[in-house]
Amino acid sequence: MFVSYKWLQQYVDLTNITAKELADRITKAGIEVESVEVRNKGIQGVVIGHVLEREQHPNADKLSKCFVDIGEGEPVQIICGAPNVAKGQKVAVAKVGAVLPGNFKIKRAKLRGEESNGMICSLQELGVESKLVPKEYADGIFVFPSDAPVGADALELLYLDDEVLELSLTPNRADCLSMIGVAYEVAAILGRSVKLPAIELHENSESVHDYISVRVDTPKDNPLYVGRIVKNVKIGPSPLWMQARLMAAGIRPHNNVVDITNYILLEYGQPLHAFDYDRLGSKEIVVRRAKAGETIVTLDDVERTLTEEHLVITNGKEPVALAGVMGGANSEVCDKTVNVFIEAAYFNGATIRQAVKDHGLRSESSTRFEKGIDPARTKEALDRAAMLMAEYAGGEVIGGVVEVNTLQRKDVVVTITLDRINNVLGTTITKEEVAGILTNLQFTFTEENGTFTITVPSRRRDIAIEEDIIEEVARLYGYDNLPATLPVGEAKPGKLTPYQAKRRKVRRYLEDAGLFQAITYSLTNEAKATMFALETAEPIRLALPMSEERSVLRQSLVPHLLEAASYNRARQVENVALYEIGSVYLANGEHELPNEKERLAGVLTGVWHAHVWQGEKKAVDFYVAKGILDGLFALLGLENRVEYKQAKREHLHPGRTADMLLDGKTIGFIAQLHPIVQKQFDLKETYVFELDLEVLLKAEVDNIRYTAIPRFPSITRDIALVVDEHVVAGELQKAIIEAGGELLKDVSIFDVYKGDRLPEGKKSIAFALRYYDPERTLTDEEVTNVHEQVIKAVEQQFGATLRG
Amino acid sequence: MKERLQQLQQEALEKIEQANDLKALNDVRVAYLGKKGPITEVLRGMGALSPEERPVMGALVNEVREVIQTALEARQATLEQAEVEKKLAAEAIDVTLPGRPIRRGNHHPLTRVIEEIEDLFIGMGYTIAEGPEVEKDYYNFEALNLPKGHPARDMQDSFYITEEILLRTHTSPVQARTMEKHQGRGPVKIICPGKVYRRDNDDATHSHQFTQIEGLVVDEHIRMSDLKGTLREFARKMFGEDRDIRFRPSFFPFTEPSVEVDVSCANCGGHGCSVCKGTGWIEILGAGMVHPNVLEMAGFDSKKYTGFAFGMGPERIAMLKYGIDDIRHFYQNDVRFLQQFNRV
Ligand SMILES: [Zn+2]
Secondary structure, three states: OEEEEEHHOOOOOOOOOOHHHHHHHHHOOEEEEEEEOOOOOOOOOEEEEEEEEEEEEEOOOOOEEEEEEEEOOOOOOEEEOOOOOOOOEEEEEEEEEEEEEEOOEEOEEEEEOOOOOOOOOOOHOOOOOOHHHHHHHOOOOOOOOOOOOOOOHHHHOOOOOOOEEEOOOOOOHHHHOOHHHHHHHHHHOOOOOOOOOOOOOOOOEEEEOOOOEEEEEOOOOOOEEEEEEEEEEOOOOHHHHHHHHHHHHHOOOHHHHHHHHHHHHHHHHHOOEEEEEEHHOOOOOEEEEOOOEEEEEEEEOOOOEOOOOOOOEEOOOEEEEEEEOOOEEHHHHOOOOOOOEEEEOOHHHHHHHHHHHHHOOOOOHHHHHHHOHHHHHHHHHHHHHHHHHHOOOOEEEOOOOEEEOOOOOEEEEEEEEEHHHHHHHHOOHHHHHHHHHHHHHEEEEEEEEEEEEEEOOOOOOOOHHHHHHHHHHHHHHHHOHHHHHHHHOOOOOOOOHHHHHHHHHHHHHHOOOOOOEEEOOOOOOOHHHOOOOOOOOOOOOOOOOOOOOHHEOOOHHOOOOOHHHHOOOOOOOOOOEEEEEEEEOOOOOOOOOOOOEEEEEEEEEEEEEEEHHHOOOEOOOOHHHHHHHHHHHHHOOOOOOEEEEHHHHHEEEEEEEEEEEEOOOOEEEEEEHHHHHHOOOOOOEEEEEEEEEEHHHHHHOOOOOOOOOOOOOOOOEEEEEEEEEOHHHHHHHHHHHHHHHHHHHEEEEEEEEOOOOOOOOEEEEEEEEEEEOOOOOHHHHHHHEEEEEEEEHHHHHHHHHHHH | OHHHHHHHHHHHHHHHHHHHHHHHHHHHHHHHOOOOOOOHHHHHHHHHHOOOHHHHHHHHHHHHHHHHHHHHHHHHHHHHHHHHHHHHHOOOOOOOOOOOOOOOOOOOHHHHHHHHHHHHHHHOEEEEEEEEEEEEEHEEEEEEEOOOOOOHHOOOOOOEOOOEEEOOOOHHHHHHHHHHHHHOOOOOOEEEEEEEEEEOOOOOOOOOOEEEEEEEEEEOOOOOHHHHHHHHHHHHHOOOOOEEEEEEEEEEEEEEEEEEEEEEEOOOOOOOOOOOOOOOOOEEEEEEOOHHHHHHHHHOOOOOEEEEEEEEOHHHHHHHEEEEEEEHHHHHHHHHHHHHHOOO
8 A cells, every 4th residue: 555645635634743753653553564665766856847849840840949947037948859848838847956866957958950958858757657647648748727826846746745655555454445544543643633524515416326227136145235326428638636646646547527536536445336328238237146158348358157146236237347356348337438437335345255256356446345435435435426417527416325235234242351451462551542542543441440341443343352462462562661571370391302302303414424315396287296205295286386207295305305415515525415304295195184294205316535644545335325324223223123125216226225113113215316317317327315214213122221231252253254145145144143142242244345356156254253251261172162163053044155 | 900990891891881782792791701701710810819809809809790790781772762762763653644435424404504403492491293294184284273265375285195195385284283293282392303205396595395393382371472582592593692583573374463584684783684684683483472262272271371382494494594595405315415514
């Protein structure tokens, strides 16, 4: 909402308060003033001139030579390029020495050999936005009414010596979508009174009922419809002050009748529509829902096809307006219009919103209906419009009003105690202060023993309950005066849940292990949504995605991590190690929320470790990634419960993929990316993993229990086992541990060999076995006994032989 | 004989002094104190002495041996020391060469901000509540006093999946769910961090996915002044002890009264600068007293219970705190961006 400071002065006394100060006060009290626009953009020296003569420029087809009286002795010669300049016009003249917006200084000049002492200005040249300039002056200079005094300040006549406050209204403050509403707000803030516009209506002796009747078929959509007829109007420009106010509010002037409806819309917040009575095509107005497939050509010359959800104003046969949104072209007021039917109605917001949505048509009218208008002022607005049409369009107001009114209006009464106000706010506001605030708001109220009974005016539709009153009191009392306290009551310590605490530890661990935390988007495209997913479900699509790339919810974190790696690689960051903790979304049927599961995923590519001058350089490989996860399982106390199993998964290297199992159940995978996918993402050798974080973090683990530090020496024996090359180390190790029993404390692999020194199809794996008894020193013989059992076991189970 | 001994001592001491390495020193030892050395010879010659002279001479021989022995040891220590020093000198390294690097990642800046805020509120007795990102229209809107058709729904253009299910537009549904779980009994004191989604085109200041942290306190006797005190405490811990806050009236459907909360600009101390656009204040939070409809819908008696709620955007806070100029950085995961947050 744009509020002209000068116009506002008509309703509230703004003495001693500048536009800037007013803006600050309004903002502090709750409505944000986004800007204060000074309409005079540095203009100086522009006056009204009278074009006494106009002749063709001798050397230029498109220029005119004008002699203009600017009220300073001899008329001056001015060369003008506007096509519409003519003898007898009153125009805006920028005199020699004048300054136009952008610090453009007017100098004496010669144009094609002819002297020019100033410039005749268009509105655009005076800083008015093109879209607000009346159509007839859009391509030329602006012509003032003939009574404009020569030599007078043109800016003053155009009301450009004004400032405009731009209010940013929250949806609850629709009351401030009108000058009168803003006036009430300002009056409450300043503690001043509101002067409402005067309405003096002279009706003739005819009866409106002889001209028109109204029927409303859907009272829910339209609880109130009133109308008047003004006859014998003369269409022409509206008075300059009205045009200026419309332009200040961001509305382009058209003609007196249309301008008056817009002026009332701005003044009262009540949208009006003016029909050309003689083009209505009947003597009746029927308000009804449109028939499916019915069409209307609206004022913007667009044919619109309607549905039963749209409300239309008809002449009994066909639509003449899309109710509350836009009039029809067939009944539009035009230059030849003589008799006008003015409609003032209260339409249901939801009905209007539907039409706005379906036709992509938002207007000043529809916005107000959508947010809700004050029906108590509908009729008053109609009367004032009729009065202005009589005054400024020379019309004659027909006696009476046509009206359909099914509105059930009840006053909103709120009862609240002073204690309640202070208890909710934490303040010690007095009874008198509350009364003062309510008085400034012009709310009617009574007070007895600290209990206020307040009747809320119908313009404030946002106020219905105690809390609304508390807010009014608080904002006008001033939030700066609110004390700062802390809640009293039992103080329980806050803390993270075990899950949250563990998750933080996982993050820290991974970061200290060398990975950066990434956060990627949850929305992806159809193809990526299910790629790499540990579990898949029906993809969850948005009903109305903004783009195909962000249309489906992900089922794995890996694709976007690969994109991140690829993004980095494209920017010469070749070594990338990222992890992400985030949700994947698995559908659960159309009517249920999906299962959201928290996953941990990672991507590693490039060099893992480089310390080149000492000869160390290590590229990321499977075992780098695996080592990080091993450490993670150890951190969570799960290292002995997790197992890696060779696996095959789509998009992953068939020989370098492992599933991870916790207590025998698959919880994730770790793998090298399949070279084909690698290429798709424009990556080099890349490793990925994804884990079900919830299962990992929720797995029950014993508390830490101290075990005694070894007091006796341990004995280590090494064995190198030659086995068939398909035998995996993990299985061998498991068998060794089993066979080693109590005394075998530790088994580690220290060599793996495959090559010339072994028969084809064989490999050797070397283990170091550490034996230890916490109670005593083991003898060689005891160890040898166990060790032989171990060797026997692997011989039997795997055909392993000791490497000689 | 006595002269001979004194001469030998003199000679030996000189040679010891001249020995430049351990080998030469050992030669001296063998030469003077060895079985074939001159002192042993002198001892052998003692047979010719009278019984009175023998003990005197014996004592003298021992004395000379002792003196030589002591000199040998002293010289040996000196030579050994020199040898060690020589060896160490040869072992010297260039300490300015780079060390073996430790690979280290770090929190995403948003997590850094979120954890800091979480910890601040945990310190004030809050717990952290989490909830689904794909949410029912009921919890995202209706339970928060935004019935279907409410104009304020336009403020949060949403990604719907079905008519009843959407990507949450704020973390407030977690508040609604938590209150519901409390079955009308206070106190509730939670912080809700999480991802949220709105229909926005991604540009420097908009992101279709972003994060939010909201807080909620519901109990008997919760006052709006408690909200002010709590947020002031938060602002001071988060942005510096000399920060102040101010409330500006605003509108949110789920709170009444509603306010926007500004924190005095840390960059200029409130005098006005480019960061705060000359106002001295920076808008950080939205807040208010929980709307009675919201309390009632969650099963709380709004005559008995009151509450306050607040919400903020970690992206905005991170952008202010670290001077980040484009919200897209948070989701591109450029390592050169991420690694800037790798220290205290
Ligand atoms: Zn500043």
